[in-house]
Amino acid sequence: MLTDDTRRRDFPSLEGRTYLNTAAEGVPPLAVGEALQQYFRDKQLGMDGRTPHAAQWEAVRVLTGELFGLSAAEVGVCSCSSEAYNLAALALRLRDGDEVVVNDLDFPAGATPWLQPTCPADVKVWQSRGGALRVEDLAPLLGPRTRLVTVSLVSFFNGFTLRLAEVVAAVRKHSPALLAVDVTQALGRIPLDLAGADLVVSSTHKWILASHGGGLVGVPAARSADWTVPAGGWFHLDDAFGPKRFTKAVSKPGAASFMVGMPNYPAIYAIRAALDYIRGVGVEAIDRHARPLVLACLDELKKLPVELLTPTEPEHVAGILAFRHPRAEEIHRHLHAQNIHVMSHAGRSPRPGQTHRPKPQVGIEDAQCVPCRHRGRVYLLPDFRELRGGVDMDILLLILIVLLVLSLGGWGYGYYGRPARVADADVVAAPAAGGISILGILAVILVVAVVLMLITNWRPIGPVF
Secondary structure, three states, X not given: OOOHHHHHHHOHHHOOOEEOOOOOOOOOOHHHHHHHHHXXXXXXXXXXXXXXXXXXXXXXXXXXXXXXXXXXXXXXXXXXXXXXHHHHHHHHOOOOOOEEEEEOOOOHHHHHHHOOXXXXXXXXXXXXXXXXXXXXXXXXXXXXOEEEEEEEOEOOOOOEEOOHHHHHHHHHXXXXXXXXXXXXXXXXXXXXXXXXXXXXXXEOOOOOOOOOOOEEXXXXXXXXXXXXXXXXXXXOEOOOOOOOOOOOOOEOOHHXXXXXXXXXXXXXXXXXXXXXXXXXXXXXXXXXXXXXXXXXXXXXXXXXXXXXXXXXXXXXXXXEXXXXXXXXXXXXXXXXXXXXXXXEOOOOOOOOOOOOOOOOEEEEXXXXXXXXEEOOEEOOOOOHHHXXXXXXXXXXXXXXXXXXXXXXXXXXXXXXXXXXXXXXXXXXXXXXXXXXXXXXXXXXHHHHHHXXXXXXXXOOOOOOO
């Protein structure tokens, strides 16, 4: 269980900082740093250090299996999700006429291996609508030639959370395809139910709070033959140093074939410590704590003049919220100056066929275990209502000009411009020289306010609730 005291003890770098960028870079607990130091001590043992190295490697497979819903034997560890997908491309042995379905909310690692000119398969793109992938749009893309459908459980682009069971049912009904699921933006953040997934892939430097250099791979035993990688190397081979090593190479089946060379043991030590920490807190507890804050943040974003990229249905939301705003870079700089950390330009590029420069975007990712909390209060977003891509400032300047014209023209009733009675006749006296109208005073106040805002770059920051 994580308390305020243990949070301060385990995450001292977060003190006085609001960190909302875990979907890009997780902040590891001190236990991860201690594990890296332990690796160094074990490495100093030389060859004898391989015994504790192997124990850490096996522990990572057990812990990952618990989260994936698989056994340790069904888990492999490589260097990153990109390596995992490229090895998967080797395992599939695609041919001319085969088809692969990707989607426009996916991270490049899961989509680009099939787009290389050396890949013989035809690629179809499952297009999102309103920031969401609709299963009814997937079915027409599937057929007897479909070999693979690749998806992310939670999209890095806008945080859209897939209903995996519905996707599994559609793939099984309309094609013989395998289903690959990237859980990078879900692992450690939300509870997983990966039933029906044929390949599971995750990076390690985000929500599980470990280091770079790790790629977690899950292959159910029933799919081992489909995902056996025919790559060169040694760690994944049945008999890498046997007498027939120069006549043939035989890969171990399934997940074990994704570990082609010497494991990245520093990352494995870090992953083991991070997964131990996550298990100690509990993914369900993390989600119970963070989800109400994320939904509250989403509700407040709906009220602001931004273009939401994240779907608004709560069932499609996990830990990432994203929006577009013409002055997103300015918002990002301002937040960072206040020690509030969010992501700007998180790979959110133009849509296919879009040639104009896209609007800048900002992503808000709730911090692991202690999201959106700053100095004991809940701060979700600054008040952006004065930052509407220049619209409010234009209106303000227009009002200012009108007031100045009115005041200089002598319109309106100032102290020296009120009606006066002369020779028993009602006349309106002209403003005396140097007279000041009420509108003129208002104009001066507005000028001063605008100048102060421009000089100080003042923006109010306040709690949403």
